[in-house]
Each structure stands twice: as structure tokens, then as C-alpha cells.
Amino acid sequence: MIKPKIIAFYCKWCTSAGADLAGTSRLTYPPNVIPVRVMCSSRVDAEHVLEAFKNGADGVLIGGCHPGDCHYETGNYQTLKRVTLLKKMLEDLNIDPRRLRLEWVSAAEGKRFTEVVKEFTEEIAKLGELKVEKL
Amino acid sequence: MKRIGVFVCHCGINIAGTVDIKRVVEAVKNFPGVVYVEDYKYMCSDPGQNLIREKIKSEKLDGVVIAACSPTLHEKTFRNTVSQAGINPYNCEIANIREQCSWVHTNMEEATEKAIRIVKSIVAKTLLDESLVPIKSPVVKRALVVGGGIAGIQAALNIANSGYEVVLVEKEPSIGGRMAQFSETFPTLDCAQCILTPKMVDVASNENIKLLTYSEVVDVSGSVGNFKVKIKKKAKSVDYEKCTGCGICVEKCPVKVPNEFDRGMSERKAIYTQFPQAVPNKPVIDRENCTYFQKGKCRLCERVCPFGAIDFEQEDEVIEEEVGAIVLATGYELYDVSNMGEYGGGELEDVIDGLTFERLLSSSGPTSGEVRRPSDGKVPKTVVFVKCVGSRDPEHHFPYCSKVCCMYTTKHAMLYKHRVPDGKAYIFYMDVRTAGKGYEEFYQRAQEEDGVIYLRGKVSKIYKSDGKLIVDGFDTLTGRKVQVEADMVVLAMAIRPSSGAEKLFNLLKVSTDANGFLTEAHPKLRPVESLTAGIFLVGCAQGPKDIPDSVSQANAAASMISVMFSQDYLIHEPIITGVNEDLCSGCGICVAVCPYDARKINREKGTVEVNEILCEACGACAAACPSGAAQQKNLTDRQIISMIKAILEE
Ligand SMILES: Cc1cc2nc3c(=O)[nH]c(=O)nc-3n(C[C@H](O)[C@H](O)[C@H](O)COP(=O)(O)OP(=O)(O)OC[C@H]3O[C@@H](n4cnc5c(N)ncnc54)[C@H](O)[C@@H]3O)c2cc1C
Ligand code: FES
Numbered sequence: 001m002i003k004p005k006i007i008a009f010y011c012k013w014c015t016s017a018g019a020d021l022a023g024t025s026r027l028t029y030p031p032n033v034i035p036v037r038v039m040c041s042s043r044v045d046a047e048h049v050l051e052a053f054k055n056g057a058d059g060v061l062i063g064g065c066h067p068g069d070c071h072y073e074t075g076n077y078q079t080l081k082r083v084t085l086l087k088k089m090l091e092d093l094n095i096d097p098r099r100l101r102l103e104w105v106s107a108a109e110g111k112r113f114t115e116v117v118k119e120f121t122e123e124i125a126k127l128g129e130l131k132v133e134k135l
Numbered sequence: 136m137k138r139i140g141v142f143v144c145h146c147g148i149n150i151a152g153t154v155d156i157k158r159v160v161e162a163v164k165n166f167p168g169v170v171y172v173e174d175y176k177y178m179c180s181d182p183g184q185n186l187i188r189e190k191i192k193s194e195k196l197d198g199v200v201i202a203a204c205s206p207t208l209h210e211k212t213f214r215n216t217v218s219q220a221g222i223n224p225y226n227c228e229i230a231n232i233r234e235q236c237s238w239v240h241t242n243m244e245e246a247t248e249k250a251i252r253i254v255k256s257i258v259a260k261t262l263l264d265e266s267l268v269p270i271k272s273p274v275v276k277r278a279l280v281v282g283g284g285i286a287g288i289q290a291a292l293n294i295a296n297s298g299y300e301v302v303l304v305e306k307e308p309s310i311g312g313r314m315a316q317f318s319e320t321f322p323t324l325d326c327a328q329c330i331l332t333p334k335m336v337d338v339a340s341n342e343n344i345k346l347l348t349y350s351e352v353v354d355v356s357g358s359v360g361n362f363k364v365k366i367k368k369k370a371k372s373v374d375y376e377k378c379t380g381c382g383i384c385v386e387k388c389p390v391k392v393p394n395e396f397d398r399g400m401s402e403r404k405a406i407y408t409q410f411p412q413a414v415p416n417k418p419v420i421d422r423e424n425c426t427y428f429q430k431g432k433c434r435l436c437e438r439v440c441p442f443g444a445i446d447f448e449q450e451d452e453v454i455e456e457e458v459g460a461i462v463l464a465t466g467y468e469l470y471d472v473s474n475m476g477e478y479g480g481g482e483l484e485d486v487i488d489g490l491t492f493e494r495l496l497s498s499s500g501p502t503s504g505e506v507r508r509p510s511d512g513k514v515p516k517t518v519v520f521v522k523c524v525g526s527r528d529p530e531h532h533f534p535y536c537s538k539v540c541c542m543y544t545t546k547h548a549m550l551y552k553h554r555v556p557d558g559k560a561y562i563f564y565m566d567v568r569t570a571g572k573g574y575e576e577f578y579q580r581a582q583e584e585d586g587v588i589y590l591r592g593k594v595s596k597i598y599k600s601d602g603k604l605i606v607d608g609f610d611t612l613t614g615r616k617v618q619v620e621a622d623m624v625v626l627a628m629a630i631r632p633s634s635g636a637e638k639l640f641n642l643l644k645v646s647t648d649a650n651g652f653l654t655e656a657h658p659k660l661r662p663v664e665s666l667t668a669g670i671f672l673v674g675c676a677q678g679p680k681d682i683p684d685s686v687s688q689a690n691a692a693a694s695m696i697s698v699m700f701s702q703d704y705l706i707h708e709p710i711i712t713g714v715n716e717d718l719c720s721g722c723g724i725c726v727a728v729c730p731y732d733a734r735k736i737n738r739e740k741g742t743v744e745v746n747e748i749l750c751e752a753c754g755a756c757a758a759a760c761p762s763g764a765a766q767q768k769n770l771t772d773r774q775i776i777s778m779i780k781a782i783l784e785e
Pocket of ligand 1: 283285312313352468635676685
């Protein structure tokens with residue numbers, strides 16, 4: 001897989017639609033990010049993020065709707081809470097918490113989507129390959 | 136293992152231009168479960184779909200992956216295609232290699248590598264997909280409308296006219312709501328009674344509407360399509376079968392109490408109808424003020440009633456109704472003037488609120504439409520109107536804008552000037568908001584034709600001196616203090632949710648915002664639905680608004696309900712989050728995160744139960760569940776993890 005390796009979870013309603021818009025607008029961004037589409041960002045569990053790191057991901061991106069815009073009203077607030085906790089957990093596991101990022105990208109923000117991916121890919125490239133002993 | 140077929144679309148050159156289709160096909164052949172791979176120029180075309188159907192049969196496929204454009208575009212198309220060939224549609228998945236791959240990358244090598252990973256992850260998911268059938272649940276084709284103001288009336292009439300039965304519950308003796316108290320309505324100044332009372336009469340005469348006045352909802356169970364509602368019919372002490380509404384009882388009743396409908400500015404009897412055009416136009420006995428109920432003697436009304444309709448023995452009665460949908464139209468009330476000590480609210484008799492002023496303007500009101508102030512009945516020569524009282528004041532009162540005050544205050548000042556042409560009308564305002572058809576013109580007319588004086592600024596204090604009401608304010612346009620000596624002050628008090636509504640909303644488990652107004656399922660796309668399926672919100676119960684907006688919402692909710700009732704079953708996507716009872720410890724964490732109240736703890740079993748029809752499939756509960764008992768259908772933890780592994784595998 002193209003390095004650095006990044007797994008991204010996008011919610012169906014906002015971020016995945018924003019990513020689609022980047023496509024229909026023919027914008028470009030680095031090819032490192034492979035998407036997993038979920039219904040809502042709140043579907044993403046600590047286990048999924050840890051499995052990604054365990055199996056060789058260098059970074060994990062979670063994309064949801066902007067606060068107040070979640071298709072399920074409150075889902076993204078759950079996500080925010082969970083990601084905050086997860087970052088602490090990553091620190092305990094000696095994984096730089098910057099390797100996990102939560103971003104709000106709306107269905108109208110094709111441009112912003114590409115910027116988020118570019119910026120995150122660069123950041124992960126700088127952090128280098130993730131070496132985890134055991135998870 | 137499943138037999139999966141992968142169909143790779145070129146989409147002309149849209150995909151094939153940057154993704155090396157041959158390489159994708161070669162790579163896919165080696166993925167676990169894949170028994171057949173084919174590529175084609177346009178998979179969504181008729182020949183493309185035929186190809187898929189043929190191969191499903193000849194290769195005995197039971198899972199299909201289409202590597203093509205975004206699932207938003209053709210997921211439905213391809214799921215239909217596969218089901219025509221006998222595969223359960225939920226075993227067909229889309230790998231998006233166009234919008235999220237070929238269109239956004241330029242390097243063929245890289246785009247091809249990414250496309251392969253995307254397809255691989257979708258194959259991994261499909262391997263674990265279950266066959267699912269849409270959830271079906273029967274619909275009781277009757278609706279409950281709570282609140283008989285203009286919003287509730289409009290909703291009830293529309294649903295009834297679509298051919299479905301409606302139970303309309305109103306807590307007061309008559310329907311009509313606040314609008315029945317108005318004189319004229321902005322921006323056209325048509326008489327409120329003239330446009331409202333015909334609708335009230337239609338409600339009473341509509342065969343599909345069961346009108347329950349003087350009643351309240353006391354219990355609700357069930358869910359969308361099948362609610363069971365308990366309604367308490369308060370004892371009216373009058374047998375409506377016998378009563379003709381002749382009014383002799385009211386005339387003879389010796390007890391006089393302040394009339395709420397006239398905001399205390401007139402008196403009514405202990406047996407009363409709320410107002411002359413009340414629907415139903417039959418009286419009730421207010422037991423708290425009735426001499427017989429309080430002291431054990433009188434029964435004068437009984438003696439004078441020619442029809443023997445008075446029934447002192449009548450008791451409150453609780454009835455049960457089954458309905459498929461509920462409309463909440465409980466409206467609003469005004470924030471009490473007594474909350475405004477600095478304005479003399481509640482202390483100074485001639486400092487009144489907007490509804491009270493409506494009664495003074497109304498020709499059926501306590502002064503027969505002459506503007507006379509409450510304290511001494513004199514015609515006020517100077518009236519000050521203060522807007523945004525209690526609204527837009529997050530520090531002391533409420534943060535929101537009450538929306539209708541700009542317009543009705545303009546109306547009030549205008550109507551006052553029509554009644555008292557030599558009088559002076561001042562309006563203190565923070566802003567003038569006149570967004571609405573004909574609204575700005577109405578405001579201009581008040582200033583230009585009627586000479587209403589607008590002063591931009593806040594009123595700091597209102598007090599009495601020498602028989603005058605002194606209004607101290609600050610004109611922010613001139614930067615000077617202003618003082619107006621007034622004979623009467625009208626405060627445009629904040630719109631608040633009806634008292635008692637909170638109890639009802641809790642009963643129904645519908646959520647409200649920080650100010651107590653009902654929350655819509657989506658602020659833009661689902662503005663008249665609550666988060667609880669089957670419960671709709673219309674009128675001021677959802678937030679301050681005027682009559683046209685209330686009516687529009689009512690029409691919208693009614694049409695959604697008619698659509699729902701046009702089917703015998705509710706059909707629901709089956710990708711819900713279920714419960715594995717063997718793993719569930721009944722901790723209830725998932726119950727707390729569910730925005731739709733779809734999950735409940737079953738105390739007997741000690742596990743959680745799911746109401747599938749209420750689940751909207753966000754998956755938040757699946758992520759929150761500590762034991763893995765909550766699993767989203769066709770997006771289980773196992774599926775997500777196998778997708779992750781498929782992507783990352785070297
Ligand atoms: C002073 C003033 C003047 C206005 N003038 C205008 C105007 O000129 N033009 C205009 O377009 N708008 C005007 N408005 C706004 C207008 O009043 C509202 O838009 C309209 O009344 C909203 O209707 P509704 O049915 O939502 O609420 P309401 O009229 O409040 O009706 C709600 C009904 O529900 C009943 N109810 C409440 N709780 C329960 C319960 N728990 N169970 C059963 N029944 C219940 C109530 O008794 C009431 O009958 C004015 C508002 C004010 C304050
Ligand atoms: S649906 Fe986008 S974050 Fe919930």
C-alpha cells in the first residue's frame with residue numbers, strides 16, 4: 001500500500017458526500033487514504049481505530065458532520081467524546097495521538113475535504129512509519 | 136464460503152482513464168471468496184446489468200460487488216439488478232472507485248493501487264453480509280392531534296379531508312387557541328374571527344374528526360404506526376347530548392369570576408362558554424368556582440336548564456385511542472409581565488402584554504373594541520409599545536427572538552391609531568425584523584400613513600408619577616436619553632411554550648431545546664418531524680412563528696401523515712442495530728446514546744430490546760456497547776475489522 005498508510009472512516013451523510021463532491025469537482029489529493037464508509041461517525045469504535053494501527057496503518061482519519069449537523073442529531077458529539085478519550089489511550093500505548101484525527105467535513109466542502117486529506121497525509125508522513133510493538 | 140462476483144466498470148474513460156482496469160481485474164481474482172470477475176464499459180447500462188444478471192445465474196453467485204461510481208448514485212440500481220436474478224439485494228455492495236479514486240488522482244500507478252484496496256475491502260464486507268428483508272409494521276390509519284389552535288385545527292382538517300380519522304384533543308373548553316383572542320391579523324388586517332371561526336365550525340362538523348375538548352393526554356405507549364393513547368376527559372358537568380347551547384344557565388348563574396379569555400378584564404360565570412363563537416358552543420362548569428361544588432348548594436343552572444342537561448354527577452373519564460401518528464400543536468403562552476419588575480409588570484395596572492391589548496382591540500372584547508385602559512377605563516392618549524421584552528436577553532431572560540412581536544406591535548400601534556386618531560403611539564425597538572411577504576410594506580405604512588413613532592433603544596425603567604407612566608429609555612440613534620409620559624404601556628412579552636406542555640413532551644419522550652420548544656428531527660430537512668418517529672411538530676410548540684408559518688407546518692405534517700397512511704405497512708431499512716441477547720448484560724449504555732429511543736432495557740430478561748422500526752441505523756449504540764452485543768446489521772464490528780485488514784494487508 002502507498003506509504004504512509006491511512007485508513008479513513010467517513011460518515012455517509014457529510015464527509016463521504018464531501019469526498020464525492022471533491023471527485024465530481026475533479027479536485028486532487030494524495031492517494032494514501034483508503035475510505036471505510038459508515039452511517040455516522042459515531043459508529044467508529046476504539047477497537048476499529050486500534051485494529052487499524054495494529055494492522056499497519058500509520059494514521060487514522062475520522063470524518064463527520066459539523067457539530068449540530070449530524071444526520072442523527074447527536075452522533076458526532078459522541079464521536080468527539082470518544083476520540084478525546086482515545087487520544088489519551090493512544091498516548092498510554094506510546095502512539096503519537098496526532099496519528100488519530102477527527103475532522104468535520106460537510107457535504108458541501110469538497111475543497112476542504114482535499115485540504116484535510118493533504119494536510120493529514122503530510123503530517124503522518126512527517127511522523128513516519130508507525131512501529132507498534134504490541135497492541 | 137460465499138461465491139462472490141466482482142464487476143468492474145470503466146465508466147467510459149472516467150475510471151479507465153486513471154485506473155488500470157486489467158490490473159484491478161487480475162488482483163481481484165485472488166481475493167478470498169471471489170469466483171468471478173468481469174469488466175465492462177458501462178456497468179449501469181442495460182447490457183451491463185444484463186451481464187450481471189446472466190453471470191449471477193451461470194456462476195451461481197450469491198454475493199456481488201460492483202466497482203464503479205459512488206453508492207449514492209447506483210446502489211439502488213444494482214441492488215434491483217441482483218434481486219431480479221434472485222440474490223437478496225443486501226448481498227450487493229458498491230466499491231466507489233470513481234468519485235473517491237479515479238477522479239481525484241492523476242498517477243495511474245497510485246490510483247490503481249488504491250482502487251484495488253477499495254475493492255478488496257468491499258469484497259471482505261460482502262463476504263460477511265447477511266440477507267436482509269425490509270422491516271414491515273402495520274399502520275393504524277388514525278391520527279391524534281394535541282392542541283386546537285390554528286396549527287392543530289389546520290392539521291386535523293387536512294388529515295380528515297384525506298379520508299383518515301383524527302382525534303383532536305384540546306385542554307380548554309373550546310378550540311381556537313390564541314388566534315381566537317385577536318382582533319385583526321397582520322399583514323392584511325383581516326379580522327381573525329372571520330378567517331378562524333369557519334375552520335372551527337368545519338372541525339365540529341367533520342365526520343372524520345373526533346373532537347375532545349376539556350381533555351388531556353395522560354399516557355402514551357407504543358410507537359410509530361401503533362400508539363396507544365390514554366386521554367382524560369375532564370368532567371364538564373353538562374351532558375352535551377342534551378345541551379343545545381341556549382345559554383340560559385350561563386345567564387342565571389350567580390357566580391362571577393375574572394374571565395381568562397379577556398385576560399381578566401371582564402367577568403364570566405362559573406358555568407361558561409369561553410367566547411361567543413366557541414366550538415363546541417356549549418358550557419362547562421368550572422368546579423373550583425361553582426357554589427354547588429364548593430359549598431354544596433345552589434344548583435340554579437340545573438333548575439333553569441330546559442333540557443335537563445346539567446349533570447353534577449359527571450366524573451372525569453379516561454378513554455383509550457389507537458393512532459398511527461401524533462401531531463403536537465400545543466402552541467404558546469406569553470412570558471408573564473410580572474417577570475419585568477423594572478417595567479412595573481404585575482404592579483402597574485396599565486402596563487399590559489400584547490394579548491391583553493388584542494382583547495382591548497377586539498370588537499367582541501371587554502371594551503367592544505374601544506381602546507380603554509384597564510385601571511380607569513379612560514382612552515389612553517399616549518401609548519408606548521416596548522418590543523423584545525424577555526426575548527433576545529440571554530443574561531436575564533431568554534436568548535431567542537420571539538419572531539412575531541415586530542409585526543404584531545406594528546399592527547397594535549396601527550390599530551390604536553385607527554381607533555384613537557389624535558393619540559400618540561411610540562414603539563421602542565432593538566431592531567425591526569420584517570422578513571415576510573408584505574411585512575416590510577406594512578411597517579412602512581405604520582410610519583408613513585399612521586404616524587407611528589419608532590425609537591431605537593432599550594427601555595430601562597417604567598414607573599408611575601403624577602398619574603402618568605414614565606417610560607425612561609435611551610435612543611441609540613441620537614445617543615440621547617428619552618422619556619415618554621404615557622397613559623398605557625404594552626409589552627411585547629417573549630413567546631414561551633405552553634405551560635403543561637413539558638409534562639406532555641416528557642410523557643411522549645420527545646426532545647425539546649434549551650428553551651423548551653420541540654426539537655425537529657433535522658433542522659432543515661425534517662422540520663416538522665420530531666426525533667421520535669411518527670410524532671410531528673407544528674405551530675408555536677416548535678418555536679415562535681406567525682399564522683402563515685403555523686399553517687404551512689400543519690399542512691406539511693398532514694401531508695406526511697397522509698403519505699404514511701396511504702400504505703398498509705411501514706417499510707423500514709433493515710440495516711438496524713440489533714442485540715445479541717447471549718452477550719448483552721443489560722447495562723443500558725446503548726439506551727443512553729440512542730437519539731431515537733429505539734432501545735429499552737427489559738428488566739425481566741435483563742437485556743436490552745430494540746424497537747426495529749424506530750432504529751435509524753446510525754450505529755452509535757454498536758460503538759458504545761462494551762460487550763459487542765449491539766451489532767449493526769451488515770456493518771458489524773467483524774465486517775469493519777475485516778475491511779480494515781483487507782485494506783492494510785500487504
Ligand atoms: C399578541 C400577539 C398577536 C399576534 N398577532 C398575529 C397576527 O396578527 N398575525 C399572525 O400571523 N400571527 C400573529 N401572532 C402569532 C400567532 O398567535 C401564532 O402564530 C398562532 O397562534 C400559533 O398557533 P398554534 O396553534 O401553534 O398555537 P396556539 O394558538 O397557542 O394554540 C395552541 C392550542 O393548544 C392548546 N393546548 C396547549 N397545551 C395543551 C395540552 N397539553 N393538551 C391539549 N391542548 C393543549 C391550547 O389551549 C391552544 O388551544 C400573534 C401573537 C401574539 C402574542
Ligand atoms: S451522520 Fe455525519 S457525523 Fe453523524
